[in-house]
Amino acid sequence: MSMVYINIFLAFILSLMGMLVYRSHLMSSLLCLEGMMLSLFVMMSVTILNNHLTLASMMPIVLLVFAACEAALGLSLLVMVSNTYGTDHVQNLNLLQC
């Protein structure tokens, strides 16, 4: 495993940690999710380009599309919470009762 992969993998792990451990804002979790997607995209593109897996070249595009959808979903949830409470502080989420 060369240095590039370890680097990008480290970026992925860092974003994952950032998503799992966040203090007060829901937005930071979403941002880290975007970071994860970004690092996955880069790793996928580098792997495919280096190993000439031509037929798998569409996979980064597909990954981008799905990442966009999921980002939209996450943002809509954030907007819902923000509409109810005014802010997106995570301590609000404990009071959701439905």
Add this chain to the structure above:
Amino acid sequence: MNMFASCMITALILLTLPIIMTSTKLYKDKLYPYYVKTATSHAFMISMIPAMMFIYSGQEMVISNWHWMTIQTMKLSMSFKLDYFSMIFVPVALFVTWSIMEFSMWYMHSDPYINRFFKYLLMFLITMMILVTANNMFQLFIGWEGVGIMSFLLIGWWYGRTDANTAALQAILYNRIGDVGFIMAMAWFLLHLNAWDLQQIFMSANDNLNLPLFGLLLAATGKSAQFGLHPWLPSAMEGPTPVSALLHSSTMVVAGVFLLIRFHPLMEQNPTIQTLTLCLGAVTTLFTAICALTQNDIKKIVAFSTSSQLGLMIVTIGINQPYLAFLHICTHAFFKAMLFMCSGSIIHSLNDEQDIRKMGGLFKALPFTTTSLIIGSLALTGMPFLTGFYSKDLIIETANTSNTNAWALLITLIATSMTAAYSTRILFFALLGQPRFTPIISINENNPYLINSIKRLLLGSVFAGYVISHSITPTTIPQMTMPHHLKMAALAVTILGFILALELNLTMQGLKFNHSSHYFKFSNLLGYYPTIMHRLAPKTSLFMSQKSASMLLDHIWLESVLPKSIAFFQMKSSTLVSNQKGLIKLYFFSFMITMALSLSILNYHV
């Protein structure tokens, strides 16, 4: 013979003269009521001439005056049928109306619109005359509607009072339901027999006549306040007492019975309709007699008494005795009008007190009124050889000896005893005992108008039965032989009713008032019939329409079926399925700890 037609037409035109005079200054005159009363009395005397000619010679006549219109194949003309029924009814009605007009000159003396009152009474009389002398159904219908309209105007005479307006409207509505039957009969006769003339109908009717006769029975139910369409008659007592005496005892309410009597050749052939009539009349007479037992307003008791006697007349038609029913109409007019006039005298003397619980001791204070009240009540119950005896006893005897429905017969006998019971009640509460009214009173029966009018009807109540029944041409043969117990049945039940009512009243005089039993409440609230019909049916329809418009259409179909039900379902299922508490940070943190721990353990595992 020539005098017949001209006398009758003269009498009828004489009645219309005061109406024509209303556009002149005679109408504003203070003597207009006197003029109207004199016109009626002269019309009575003139109409006695054709009546006596008819009694002497038995000659009937149809006067067909003026060709009105021809509707394709049917010719309508203004025709007067002067036969047995109208010849005897017209003098009786004019006599009673003459007395009532004289009475109302005393009763309505202080009314500022007394001229209009007399005009309305006269218009009522004219339309009633049109009704009884009509030879075709169209003219009869004109008279029919006319008496309905005048009844409305007269019941609502004191229109400032909401109860009076409600009662007048109630009368119109119930009469209208009966009119549907009348128009149905007219339509059937027009379609099938192409005739509205009575002669042509009787000649050419030979197939199944159930439908038009049922329509006529419905019309009689509406106009004569039979069970089912009866609540308007006690409510109509909101009108002044002369109106009650004229319309709702002698003249208008017998229009329904008169209609059935007019069509008796058709009804003779149809046993189904006869049975229906008999049962309807029997139910009416019993039900209204039950309701009359516990009423407290003197006019309402007499109104229910009228309704009960009307039921008796319908029973008589049901046992195929139209002539007896007609005799009862004529005799009933005398004593019922007199009963109303006596109650009017009592009411006026006690300063407009109508509750019999607040009367009493008038035996010595109003001797003349007391006399006529007692004689009227005795005539009503069928005391032998007073007026009511000649018709009522004959009816009961004929019913007892005819091949008829035993249940209807028994009910009629029970109602006859109840007649005696509530008559005793009126006499006991109004006349006997100690006075129960306030001391500031104006008991006065000195006015000659009052005395003369009641005196005339008193003579009629005593003698008219004898005079009429021995003067008329013999029609159906009365039953001559019957067992003793059947002959004495009517008298026995009447005496039973008298004694029972008197004993009960005397016994209960000093006792404490117990709370009302169920039977008392049934009787006092008129069998709950007005309560159910006037409140439940409209409330149900309004409720149904409101619920279907707002709840069904708006709430359910437009809101709840898809949008709200989906939202509700999702919410309920998500609460059911999820058992999490939303502690996201904790979940993420534990996920991270697990991953870090597993990675580090796997690292050292090799």
